[in-house]
């Protein structure tokens with residue numbers, strides 16, 4: 001089943017059950033607490049919080065998502081992409097657990113010929129929040145999932161919030177057992193590679209006032225209404241339904257991966273390190289294209305930096321596969337626009353603009369790499385000669401300050417050489433530099449205020465003392 005068809009099926013199922021189909025919002029979050037949209041519920045946050053009245057009680061969408069924190073997992077696990085699409089059904093104060101759970105089960109297990117995804121029941125496992133006896137009961141008594149395949153988990157896994165203040169609540173996740181060739185028995189608690197998480201059903205019930213970490217937050221109280229927010233990973237569904245090992249090998253992403261392999265004359269599936277690079281390239285080019293299409297431009301801060309980092313990682317992984325001075329991003333961008341174009345036709349119309357941004361970033365980064373890499377190599381050699389395992393903070397600082405190497409890049413390149421970086425030293429030097437710049441600016445400012453003017457006034461008028469609104473004495477008179 002093609003990715004585009006998975007999306008169509010999901011939307012149709014929920015549309016037939018009274019949900020309004022809402023188009024994906026831009027990746028650029030309107031919500032000022034977020035840089036990029038990490039989940040399907042983000043555009044609906046004001047409805048969950050009761051800040052706005054929703055125009056519908058039920059909605060369904062395929063939301064474009066970017067999760068930067070997952071960047072280090074990309075290519076190494078079988079299930080993490082930086083850009084992915086979240087299929088979701090939402091209830092705003094309408095149905096709650098008793099209906100959401102059976103609906104999810106129905107869609108997953110209904111035969112393909114009847115518009116479902118046709119998963120065999122015995123392949124599905126579910127988890128519930130440890131104290132959520134209600135959800136447990138619905139799975140067990142109403143849906144009929146045997147207790148061996150229902151697991152209870154804690155806050156870390158089965159309580160969902162945005163990572164910032166907002167709505168949240170216990171959740172229930174659905175996993176697909178890919179079989180013993182993918183890992184050990186024992187359900188998702190034992191192995192999340194074998195048991196692939198495909199769908200999260202969140203029971204929005206609380207308002208969180210502060211969020212310090214996944215498991216450490218303050219609950220301000222109950223939301224005005226109980227709601228449902230679900231998120232199913234389109235790419236993970238595609239991996240299962242297309243019978244491939246990981247989300248980088250699905251219909252859309254694999255074409256990018258394959259082109260990267262062809263361009264760099266690398267055979268996929270031979271060497272794990274090269275495979276990781278190919279997956280990173282495919283994932284990051286895809287993410288880069290989707291971000292540029294939504295209007296993000298490379299820069300040194302905020303979402304612009306997310307984009308820059310992602311594009312530069314793709315470019316560097318091409319070098320790791322021996323691309324040398326060749327420029328391959330144009331071709332990879334073209335394939336991406338082509339494969340994602342079925343679901344996102346606007347990509348084709350915006351192709352010249354997308355190419356322009358990505359080509360320019362490649363040209364400038366290749367320049368940076370050309371000079372910086374030579375300096376980096378010298379630093380590595382020096383470190384080894386001294387018998388040390390850590391690049392000095394000064395070296396990382398010089399690479400940053402003079403050659404435009406972001407610290408992430410230095411860290412990554414060092415780790416490829418089996419070296420660490422004195423990050424603390426680097427940050428100290430950065431701070432010293434910032435403090436110097438601040439002091440300079442402050443000195444300039446006082447200079448600009450031009451104290452001599454006061455001197456001149458004093459000369460002319462003598463010291464003037466303000467004593468109130470009705471009396472002014474000039475001392476020197």
Ligand code: ATP
Pocket residue numbers: 067070079080081082083084086197198199200231232233234235236247
């Ligand atoms: P995981 O535990 O595998 O990291 P998660 O619990 O962080 O996933 P949720 O926040 O529950 O994920 O998101 C809902 C769904 O979105 C997941 O069930 C999964 O199908 C999908 N998903 C989440 N993160 C990613 C990702 N980085 N790449 C692809 N799909 C993802």
Ligand code: MG
Pocket residue numbers: none
């Ligand atoms: Mg995650």
Ligand code: MG
Pocket residue numbers: 157197
């Ligand atoms: Mg999870």
Ligand code: MG
Pocket residue numbers: 157173197200
């Ligand atoms: Mg989850």
